[in-house]
Amino acid sequence: MRTRNQVVGIDSSTQSCKAVWVDADTGQVLRSRSAPHPEGSAVDPEAWWRALESLEIEDEPVLAIGVAGQQHGMIALDEAGSPVHDALLWNDTRSAPQAEQLLRDFGLDYWTHEMGMAPVASLTVTKLAWLAQNLPERAARVNRVLLPHDWLTHRLRGGNGLPSTDRSDASGTGYYSVQDEAYRLALLDWALGHVPELPRVAAPFELVGETRGGAALSPGAGDNAAAALGLGVSEGEVVVSLGTSGTVFASTRTRVLDPQGAIAGFADAQGGYLPIAVTLNAARVLDATRRMLGLEPEEFDRLAMEAPVSGGPVLVPYLDGERGPNLPDATGAFIGMTRANMEAGAVARAAVVGMLCGIAENLDNLRARGIAVSAVTLIGGAARSRSVRALAPEIFGLPVRVPEPAEYVALGAARQAATALRGAPIPAPAAGGDELLPPGSGRGGWAEEAFGAFLAARERLYPDAWI
Numbered sequence: 001m002r003t004r005n006q007v008v009g010i011d012s013s014t015q016s017c018k019a020v021w022v023d024a025d026t027g028q029v030l031r032s033r034s035a036p037h038p039e040g041s042a043v044d045p046e047a048w049w050r051a052l053e054s055l056e057i058e059d060e061p062v063l064a065i066g067v068a069g070q071q072h073g074m075i076a077l078d079e080a081g082s083p084v085h086d087a088l089l090w091n092d093t094r095s096a097p098q099a100e101q102l103l104r105d106f107g108l109d110y111w112t113h114e115m116g117m118a119p120v121a122s123l124t125v126t127k128l129a130w131l132a133q134n135l136p137e138r139a140a141r142v143n144r145v146l147l148p149h150d151w152l153t154h155r156l157r158g159g160n161g162l163p164s165t166d167r168s169d170a171s172g173t174g175y176y177s178v179q180d181e182a183y184r185l186a187l188l189d190w191a192l193g194h195v196p197e198l199p200r201v202a203a204p205f206e207l208v209g210e211t212r213g214g215a216a217l218s219p220g221a222g223d224n225a226a227a228a229l230g231l232g233v234s235e236g237e238v239v240v241s242l243g244t245s246g247t248v249f250a251s252t253r254t255r256v257l258d259p260q261g262a263i264a265g266f267a268d269a270q271g272g273y274l275p276i277a278v279t280l281n282a283a284r285v286l287d288a289t290r291r292m293l294g295l296e297p298e299e300f301d302r303l304a305m306e307a308p309v310s311g312g313p314v315l316v317p318y319l320d321g322e323r324g325p326n327l328p329d330a331t332g333a334f335i336g337m338t339r340a341n342m343e344a345g346a347v348a349r350a351a352v353v354g355m356l357c358g359i360a361e362n363l364d365n366l367r368a369r370g371i372a373v374s375a376v377t378l379i380g381g382a383a384r385s386r387s388v389r390a391l392a393p394e395i396f397g398l399p400v401r402v403p404e405p406a407e408y409v410a411l412g413a414a415r416q417a418a419t420a421l422r423g424a425p426i427p428a429p430a431a432g433g434d435e436l437l438p439p440g441s442g443r444g445g446w447a448e449e450a451f452g453a454f455l456a457a458r459e460r461l462y463p464d465a466w467i
Contacts, residue, residue, distance in 0.1 A: 009414025118261025230412030397443030
């Protein structure tokens with residue numbers, strides 16, 4: 001049954017635009033819709049707007065709307081509001097040389113203490129530097145720079161007034177200091193050659209305008225911050241999201257500093273912090289391996305779980321380069337392949353274990369920064385894989401909760417919209433799903449052996465990965 005007392009949350013991700021309609025009193029999801037996005041790491045942002053429009057989110061009265069989106073994407077606009085170049089997405093690594101130059105010119109200490117992260121090719125500031133160094137005439141025309149969720153919120157508002165963003169998404173640009181809650185304009189000037197107009201950073205749960213249909217608009221958020229809000233993440237709980245990318249993040253009250261830059265000290269959508277580690281290679285590692293083997297998902301899972309736990313090859317799964325560790329030009333590799341273990345089950349298991357070991361290394365990095373982790377909440381498309389569910393608790397060495405499948409990013413955006421409108425949060429989703437426990441205390445047995453083999457293989461290929 002539909003109700004007029006509803007809010008809408010939007011998740012504009014790499015692959016699609018998803019919307020959920022939520023009862024503003026109970027938090028119940030009433031319905032959902034989605035529309036695909038074009039593939040590629042450089043996309044005309046108009047395609048994102050067309051996908052959102054096709055969902056007809058105001059085809060009946062809506063109280064408020066929140067937009068969450070993929071982070072870092074560069075939307076560089078001229079004075080007429082038209083993009084000067086396709087938006088470069090988070091997974092576009094062409095700006096790796098500019099990231100290295102930013103690190104050399106400003107130093108790791110400046111980046112980790114002032115900006116909360118090391119410069120990597122994902123960050124918006126590196127993409128603007130790439131634009132200035134490779135297409136200077138276009139860069140000179142840039143009048144305004146937005147992120148995907150900023151741009152969609154602004155379009156929903158009719159394009160009127162100064163655009164707004166939120167601190168979670170601003171903290172992923174590389175020119176916003178979480179420490180001072182302010183833009184670092186000198187970095188932007190270094191990258192682009194001038195300082196364009198930037199969106200105002202709205203306070204958490206502030207209303208930033210309304211749509212032409214009269215729905216209130218909340219500030220929105222970066223996708224991981226919205227997922228944390230949608231899940232109702234508590235202290236001591238770490239979220240692992242296995243989608244196009246793999247993310248490991250926690251919600252903390254105090255800022256987390258990592259002098260090595262392995263952990264990015266992002267802001268969250270609630271006034272706190274979201275220390276996060278990101279890998280470029282997650283669910284797509286399984287998809288690519290499955291296609292190579294010519295297997296359906298069920299058969300892939302079965303073979304991966306039935307394969308011997310030791311003696312198989314090791315996959316270093318950097319198929320699209322890597323961000324955690326920062327290896328934008330890396331490639332994947334099977335290590336230890338022999339005639340005896342060159343069979344489908346061993347390869348399938350190596351793909352699952354390699355992906356999970358890459359996540360586990362970043363999870364260990366988070367714990368090394370003093371974040372107490374008691375359990376992992378596992379979400380994303382790959383969380384539905386039976387082999388991932390079976391192996392994750394042992395490789396992580398922690399209890400793993402797999403909640404009921406839901407659009408948690410969009411749900412977080414809806415919860416933000418309702419809270420901004422009414423000044424009080426709507427209920428978090430009810431507990432449910434599966435509780436998966438490791439057989440012992442911590443990582444041990446075959447999992448410790450597999451994790452050690454992964455680290456040895458990675459260090460053999462990329463000995464300076466974390467330097």
